[in-house]
Each structure stands twice: as C-alpha cells, then as structure tokens.
Amino acid sequence: MNRVRLHALDSRPDGDEWIVGRRATGRFVALPEVGKQALDLLGQGLAPAEVGERLRARTGDDVDVPDFVEALLGLGFVAEVDGRVIDQEPPPTPTLAWIRPRHVRWLLSPAVPVAVVLLIAVTLLTRPPVPLDHRTLLWSAHGSAVIALGAAVGWGLLLLHECAHLLTARATGVAGRMRLGTRLQFLVMQTDISGIELAPRRHRLTAYLAGIATNLTAASLAALAAGVTTGTPRRVLAAVTLLALLPLPFQLMVFMRTDLYFVLQDLTRCRDLFGDGAAYTKYRARRLLRRRGRRTDDRDPSLGLPAHERRAVRVYSVVLVVGTALCLAFFATVALPADLTLFARAVVKSGTGQSAGDRLDGIAVVVTLGGLHALWLRTWWRSRGLRRRPCRRWR
Helix, strand or coil: CCCEEECCCEEEEECCEEEEEECCCCEEEEEEHHHHHHHHHHHCCCCHHHHHHHHHHHHCCCCCHHHHHHHHHHHCCEEEECCEECCCCCCCCCCCCCCCHHHCHHHHCCHHHHHHHHHHHHHHHHCCCCCCCHHHHCCCCCHHHHHHHHHHHHHHHHHHHHHHHHHHHHHCCCCCEEEEEEECCEEEEEEECCCHHHCCHHHHHHHHHHHHHHHHHHHHHHHHHHCCCCHHHHHHHHHHHHHHHCCHHHHHCHHHCCHHHHHHHHHCCCCCHHHHHHHHHHHHHHHHHHHCCCCCCCCCHHHHCCHHHHHHHHHHHHHHHHHHHHHHHHHHHHHHHHHHHHHHHHHHHHHHCCCHHHHHHHHHHHHHHHHHHHHHHHHHHHHCCCCCCCCEECC
C-alpha cells in the first residue's frame, strides 16, 4: 500500500478530539489529535509508511498507520488505494433532493427560534378557548368527521415535523432522508440526518428541536385562530391545536431515541448514548447471570469511555431499562390484548354480521389493523441495518 486517496471529508474540533466524516454518506468518527494529523498527511498524498515516520518524529510514538487506513476503508472514507478505485455503495438518494442549502439557510437564523418563542408567549397570554381535554377532539357528532380530521391533521403534522428536521439539516449541508421506522412497538416516521454532527452545536440543536418547534408553532397558530372564530370553525381549530400537541409527550421517551434523546446526547457530549447504554446494560445483565452460577468473562464496556460519558451512560442505562420495561409491559397488558380482541371480533363480524354494514365494518377493521401490523413487521425487518449511524471513536 503506497498511496491512498481519500474522499472529500469535513471535520470540526470537539474538545480533545476531532469529528471527521463524509456528509454524503453520514458516516463520521471521533479521532484523537494524532489521528487527525495522520488523516491530513494521507490527504496530502503521503504513503502510509511516510505518514508513520512523520508522526513518530512529531510525537515520539509508533502509530499503526496501515491499521488506521483499514479503519478508514471500513468507514468508506477511502476512494482509491494505489490507483485502484474502491467499490462502494453509492450514497442514498436524499429526500427532496431539489432543495439546496441556500434555499433554506434562513432556518438557521437566530430570529427563527425567537419568533417561535414569541408566538408561544402571545398564545399563552391571550388564553384562547381551547380546553385541553378529550371533548375537544370530539368536535363533531359524526365520528367519521372526527376520524377524518384526526387522520388528515395527524399525518400532515407528522410530515411537517419530519420536514422541519430535514430542511434544517439541509441548511447545514446534510442531505437527509425520510423513511418509516420502528421504536419498540411503535411505527414512526423518522428522518436520518447523520452528518449533522459535523455542524456547530447551535445548528445541531436547531435541527434536533425543529420538529418540536413546528408542532408548537402549528398549535399556537390554530389556538390563536380559534380565539377569533365561532361555531364549527372554532371547534375544528381547537381540535387541531390539541392534535398538534398530542405527539409532544412522546418526545420525553428518550429511551427510544426521540428528538430529545439527541438533544440529551449532544448536551452530555456522548458519542453514542443509546449504543453505549445498551452495551452497559447487557454487561450488567451478564454480571447478574454470573452471580447465579453462569460464568462470563466480560469487561465493563463503559470503562473505555471518558469520565463524563461513563457517568452519563450509566445513568441513561437505568432510564433505558425502566422505560423499555414499562413501555413493553403496557403493550403486553393493554395495547396487544385490545388489538387482538378488536381483531377477533372484527373477523367474526365480517363473516356473521347481521347486516351488510356490520360485515363491511368488520372487514374494514381487519384490513386496517392487519395492514398496520404488517407494515410494522415489514418496516422493522427492512430497517434493522438502516439505523442512524452513531459517531464512534477510533482507538
């Protein structure tokens, strides 16, 4: 191995380390100072052996540059080795690829969050007539109208929420891609903005919080509009307000990598809070099994982390275990029995209903519930290897 040509890489300093990666693929890594120097020297066209000699002269230590290059190959950072092009999968096609960073640069302006906060403050001060209870959602005596509004507003706001993440990240130069995904038993829409880690912290936090800000903006505008209308329009706008607020408590479930999870990960300066927390949880579980007579030769994975990350990971592991257990317990004792009962009744009703309307109602429930669960299974299967890639350390 004499010459290595790298792809175009971006980097930024982060404490004692450097975050380096390819925006096109969303792959990035945390490098120590010596790793960044090695990368720069390789980028200048020096052979790995020459890079090793220069680093030895600078630091007095021997650096395994060939091993470093192998790690870069695994990350997809290397374009050619000795003139031979490295076969790699092309970067995924971004969602809304026609939107360029210059089109949405204004989303990064400090004036945007200030405007959102002012809008929320005005809404709270005017106290619009929007009761925060279930009767607000039942705005019509016609159940079909209530369901239609809920579906239209729910999916519309979901798309706006994810587009807010996508376009704010696009403003920083990150391509981004929207797709369906799963969070435990939930079917969700998610936006992969891997590569945002290369942006400044303010831009990262803006991208993470853009979806929540969109929901709050929609709720505030609908509430203010409800305050200046009467009759059915007021009831509809009040329902829209509540529908915009309903998804926000879900964001507190940080054990499922929600928007607030990424905020927490950034503020605690962790590279992979979920992955490291899961690894520590598995380690503790193996330790428990060893105490019960099963031998395990294992080392605490958190010991390889800096002190601040180790503390955060160990605390998060508790949240991860408790939150996941409660969520799955609710699913097993409430949601799943309700779905199975509803599905079983619908199957019987679709075949033995007393009228054509009863049979059609049963068929509709079977198709809807069966379709949703089939979509969850298909999405879970396809997305197993497509989760957002965390920032890892090179050691």
